[in-house]
Amino acid sequence: VARYDQVFLKAGVNLGVNLGAFSDLRLGAYIGRLDANVEVGDPGLPSLTGKETAADLTWRYNGQDSPAIPSRGVATSARMLYIFDGPVIDPPLPTSRSSMHLAQFQTTGTSFHTVGSDNRVFYGWGLGTSFDKDPLSVNQFHLGQPFRLGAYDLGELKGDHYYLGTFGYLHQLGRLPDFLGGSVFAGGWLENGDAFDAWDKATFRTQAGLGLMADTLIGPVLLGGTVGFDGRWATYIAIGRLFNW
Secondary structure: OOEEEEEEEEEEEEEEEEOOOOEEEEEEEEEEEEEEEEEEOOOOOOEEEEEEEEEEEEEEEEOOOOOOOOOOEEEEEEEEEEEEEOOEEEOOOOOOOOOOOEEEEEEEEEEEEEEOOOEEEEEEEEEEEOOOOOOOHHHOEEEOEOOEOOOOOOOOEEEOEEEEEEEEEEEEEEEOOOOOEEEEEEEEEEEEEEEEOOHHHOOOEEEEEEEEEEEEOOEEEEEEEEEEOOOOEEEEEEEOOOOOO
16 A cells, blocks of 8 residues: 655663573663654555654573574574553544554574584574554564565564464585685575464465575575465575574
C-alpha cells in the first residue's frame, strides 16, 4: 500500500554486570523520538510521530570460538522490553493497535558443531511475543533476511509474535590467502517459522537456502539465495555478522 521513511533518534544508558567469562546481564533505558512518513504511496495516509521511552533487561551468553563463522559453541540472548509510551498516529485511525505500555520478550541463538575435518553443522532459533498487546507495525517482530525466512523482503512478514528454527550444513572448500581472510564454505540450510498476530493463526513456513560464505578482511561475506515452497525466492549478498541474530 505504501512505503514509509522512518527517522528514530534516541539516547539512553545501560548498566551491566559480567556473570562469567562468556555471559553478561544489562539493564538499560532510553528516550527517543520517532517520525514515520509516507515515502511512496498515498500522501493522505497517516504518519507516526512522537516520543518513545522504554526500558529493557538483556541476558547474553556467547561461548562460540569466532564472531564470523564459528566451529563450535553456543551464542544466545534473552531480552525483556517495556515501552512506556510511544508515537501517536496522525491523523488518528480507528484501530486498537498501540505501543503504549507494551511488554515484549524475545530470545534468539545459534549453535555450531564441527563435523569431519572442518565442516560445520549449525542450528538457529528465535521466539518473540508481545503477550496480550497489539503493537504498532514499527514495534512488531519482522522477519525476512538470510537464515530468517530469507525469501521474504525485510519487514514483508511481521506480527505480534514469531517463532523461527533453522538447520544447516557448511562444507569447507578451502581458505583464502592469509592477507585476504580465512575459510571459504559452501552451505545449505532449511528455514522454518512464521510471524503472526495470534497464536492460533501461526503457520509453518519452510524455505531452503544455498550459498557461499567466507571469512574475509571486511568480515564474513555471504552470496546466497533462498527459495520458499510457496514459490517465493530471493538472492542476496550479505556482509557482517551473519549469525548474530
